[in-house]
Amino acid sequence: MKKDKSKLELLEDIKGDILAQNICPELAASATQLVFGDGSPDSEIVFIGEAPGKNEDLQGLPFVGAAGKFLNEMLEGISLKRQDVYITNIVKYRPPDNRDPLPSEKTVFLPYLWKQIVAIHPKLIVTLGRHSMESFLPNVRISNVHGQPKRIRIKNSELGMKKSDSQVAAWVVLPLFHPAAALYNGSMRQTLIDDFARIPHILAQIK
Ligand code: URA
Numbered sequence: 001m002k003k004d005k006s007k008l009e010l011l012e013d014i015k016g017d018i019l020a021q022n023i024c025p026e027l028a029a030s031a032t033q034l035v036f037g038d039g040s041p042d043s044e045i046v047f048i049g050e051a052p053g054k055n056e057d058l059q060g061l062p063f064v065g066a067a068g069k070f071l072n073e074m075l076e077g078i079s080l081k082r083q084d085v086y087i088t089n090i091v092k093y094r095p096p097d098n099r100d101p102l103p104s105e106k107t108v109f110l111p112y113l114w115k116q117i118v119a120i121h122p123k124l125i126v127t128l129g130r131h132s133m134e135s136f137l138p139n140v141r142i143s144n145v146h147g148q149p150k151r152i153r154i155k156n157s158e159l160g161m162k163k164s165d166s167q168v169a170a171w172v173v174l175p176l177f178h179p180a181a182a183l184y185n186g187s188m189r190q191t192l193i194d195d196f197a198r199i200p201h202i203l204a205q206i207k
Contacts, residue, residue, distance in 0.1 A: 129178025147195035
């Protein structure tokens with residue numbers, strides 16, 4: 001009998017698909033490389049940022065610049081290491097001059113992001129910043145909902161899976177401020193640290 005693929009193998013397949021299918025060729029042409037994701041495929045938490053910046057583009061890893069250093073510090077604050085969690089972005093190539101990702105760029109990468117999430121099957125999806133949040137929780141304001149876990153229900157067929165799959169899966173999404181936005185803003189920084197510190201409690205509440 002054929003053995004089921006490991007989570008790592010599934011993730012490698014998804015990465016290969018993005019490359020083979022030439023997703024977002026304009027961004028791919030201006031970027032150094034694909035920044036797919038980093039960390040443990042067995043993580044209970046997936047952190048999702050916006051798009052790679054300069055350092056991420058050069059190293060091929062998400063959150064390795066100043067925002068990443070701050071993220072690592074907050075992870076240590078809840079006794080987790082970066083290698084224990086999984087970190088990725090909505091958009092997998094650096095937008096030129098660090099401009100905001102376009103709605104069309106977010107849309108084209110979303111099915112691949114969902115495939116990553118489904119492969120890892122985390123208990124908690126943590127969105128970092130407004131762009132990431134909007135892909136999961138449209139029509140809310142981050143200033144109103146940050147730090148509050150929300151349960152979302154999505155049909156598998158909406159996730160770029162088999163069109164015939166009408167099964168509904170429930171996911172818990174925790175919207176947080178973006179570490180880069182909070183880095184130099186005293187009150188937002190403290191709010192993010194406080195929200196982040198509640199992650200272990202929020203995880204423990206999820207069945
Ligand atoms: N900001 C993001 O949203 N993602 C990164 O990978 C780095 C900075």
